[in-house]
Amino acid sequence: MTPAWMKKAQRLEQLPPYAFARLDELKANARAQGLDLIDLGMGNPGGPTPAPVVEAAQKALADPSQHGYPPFEGTASFRNAITAWYHRRYGVSLDPEGEALPLLGSKEGLTHLALAYLDPGDTVLVPTPSYPAHFRGPAIANAHIHPLMLTPENDWLIDISTIPEAVARQAKVLYFNYPNNPTGATAPRAFFEEIVAFAKHYEIMLVHDLCYAELAFDGYQPTSVLEIPGAKEFSVEFHTLSKTYNMAGWRVGFVVGNRHIIQGLRTLKTNLDYGIFSAIQTAAETALNLPDSYLEEVCDRYSTRRDYLIEGLAELGWEVPKTKATMYLWVPCPPDMTAADFALEVLQKTGVVFTPGSAFGEGGEGFVRVSLIAGEDRLNEALQRLKNAGVRYPSSVTV
Secondary structure, X not given: OOOOOOOOOHHHHOOOOOHHHHHHHHHHHHHHOOOXXXXXXXXXXXXXXXXXXXXXXXXXXXXXXXXXOOOOOOOHHHHHHHHHHHHHHHOOXXXXXXXXXXXXXXXXHHHHHHHHHOOXXXXXXXXXXXXXXHHHHHHHOOOEEEEEEOOXXXXXXXXXXXXXXXXXXXXXXXEEOOOOOOOOOOOOHHHHHHHXXXXXXXXXXXXXXXXXXXXXXXXXXXXXHHHOOOHHHOEEEEEEOOOOOOOHHHOOEEEEEOHHHHHHHHHHHHOOOOOOOHHHHHHHHHHHOOOHHHHHHHHHHHHHHHHHHHHHHHOOOOOOOOOOEOOEEEEEOOOOOOHHHHHHHHHHHHOEEOEEHHHHOHHHOOEEEEEOOOOHHHHHXXXXXXXXXXXXXXXXXXX
């Protein structure tokens, strides 16, 4: 029993359990019972990290000069690689001295940005459903979160017309993410122009999470918010190497954009960590300089899995939209079940793991997120298990 005097801070007490940690517990229990799990829950790529990246890391590990404390702002060569990559991909010019900062994955940067810029009671605009770091960071900062409900009727895009004038005038930060996790939604350039104009008018900091930009299909090219004229005056954009380059465990990402916003984040981080191991930064440079053919192979792999799974789910009654980006499908639950109940039932009956949409906020209720991280053989096995267990979407319901 924990002594009464060993009470956690209120900022922790107010946080509900982290859904993915709970999901890990359920998976561990299922495996302990001998269940062969097909994990389509986490966005944890199962393929190998590209060989040139691993080789660069191995070479750097053998170099004693790489084993000291890295610079707080990241190595100059990695920052140069980041800004060069942005210019190639988006035509956006960035100064590596102040407009790019390496991170221990985008999650820590998104969360720490909230601590750097939000005081207790500050208003922050956060879509729901949303990647948990977008609302948990502000919650840890004791900010007031005004949820922006995303709906299928609006293609899961933020509808700024629903934001009350008084809330817009109070808002300090707006988090958003397209291509979107968990819905797989994509946003046209006109949407970004509208968001930038809105933020400029109300003097709101824009925080855009662009971590799925390279996982785009069917000729779709995602937009960087920094492409929009004037956006860099009040915007930052986060990226991670976890998804595209199968480097989730390496914990490496970066933020780019407004130098003053980045400086505030850097100041906080200098008091919290020493940055990324230099050898990993060297390997990350290699990843950013891989030929376009690598990205094409990755996108082909995910789009093939997308098509295969959509076709298989259709045979079970689901009409799932064909997403143009990300590694996810956003699948409706049977209407008489909550997202958590449906995901748990599927896990117990079949050993197939889905993430309940409620893990991404109240706006995710009624859906589960299905990851495209497994190969076609395992996807086929998952579909067969669902069929054998009688898991299907009621034919009388329109999706």
